[in-house]
Amino acid sequence: MQAKSDSGELTVTERARRTQIIAAAIETVAELGYSRATYRQIAARAGLSSTGLISYHFANRAELVTEVVRDVLARFGAFVVERLDEHETAPEQLRAFLTAQIDFSRGNRASMLALRRIQADTEITDSQTRTFAELVESDHAALAELLRQGIRRGEFRDFDPDAMALFVFALRDGVLSRLHDAAPAELDVIRQELATMIDLATRR
Template identity: 40%
Template sequence: METERTLTNAARRAQIVAAAIDTIAELGYAKASFAKITERAGLSSPRMISYHFTDKDDLMHEIVREVLTAGAEFIGARMAVEETVAGKLRAYLEANLQFLRAHPRQMVALTEIGPHVRDPGGAPYTSQSAQEPSVRGLTELLSAGQRSGEFRDFDVPSMAVMIRGAVDAAAQRLRGGPGLDFDAYVREVVTAFELATRSS
């Protein structure tokens, strides 16, 4: 019985998160009230959201956690099968961009939520703070490539920021509508950073 209740609660939370993402993507953060999310989710009352989430901020944090966790799992799985550091970097770029294209509403929702979400210290998230975990991971990957001799000698922090910037630029263009040949962008980004990092 307890397991059944836990599964039911998890399903309801997932239903609310999905409805909140769609509502924010369509209406924006400011207009995404519990009433609107309730309507989108097909629930009888906003109290059903309040049962699972303390307030709007709690719900927004859950959206951020869910999307970032899904992205990390998608990217990590593709990097894990690569044996070389260069292969892992290629997989990182391709998987990041594929995830962005496959989850446009989630990306819009994250962009809308970002300025309103606070970190554990109470400070607002910024594009720089949001990038930081990925930049740290890239720094470790690039350093490993230099140690193995696969990558040339370059300034690792600068390269990590440039790689992350190329991914984030794609997210912004996707949100802006048509005009970017996404497959070509993926090919060019991968080629550009392979040429920029590889040992001669």
């Protein structure tokens, strides 16, 4: 076992091992589902000699899965924000917001499938439920504000930004729930049609 540093921070080796375990857990949950993803299967996929190495880094299975959720959401959020920062107008940012999520999902299918399977499982913990709820609330507030700014600047037609945000997320969630079954060519069509649909709904 690797001891923590004097400051209580994780060592480089510990951080690398946690990352390795989280990546293996993502792949295992994506393949088998949340309920069937055991420590033994995760350890085997990570190339670990013992499940004890997982127990050393994570207090229990719920903590590991919560870290999986945080890891996927952090990478997902950073990817989307980076795309948004490339644009200035509200319509451009709205399109980037939607297409970036499809692009991330296309390049990270296992991560997004694992996330959906965790969300759908009846054994989900309070901690994971709070993580998802906080994300939904934060995303809704951010998108509603983007729409509100676009309306104020005359870039969008006049509509209720909170209601429109709900519609946008409903469409997005429906698309993301089907992406793992779509071929690359289909994803390009879905990406374009989703962006066009939202553009038609919001443009002046």
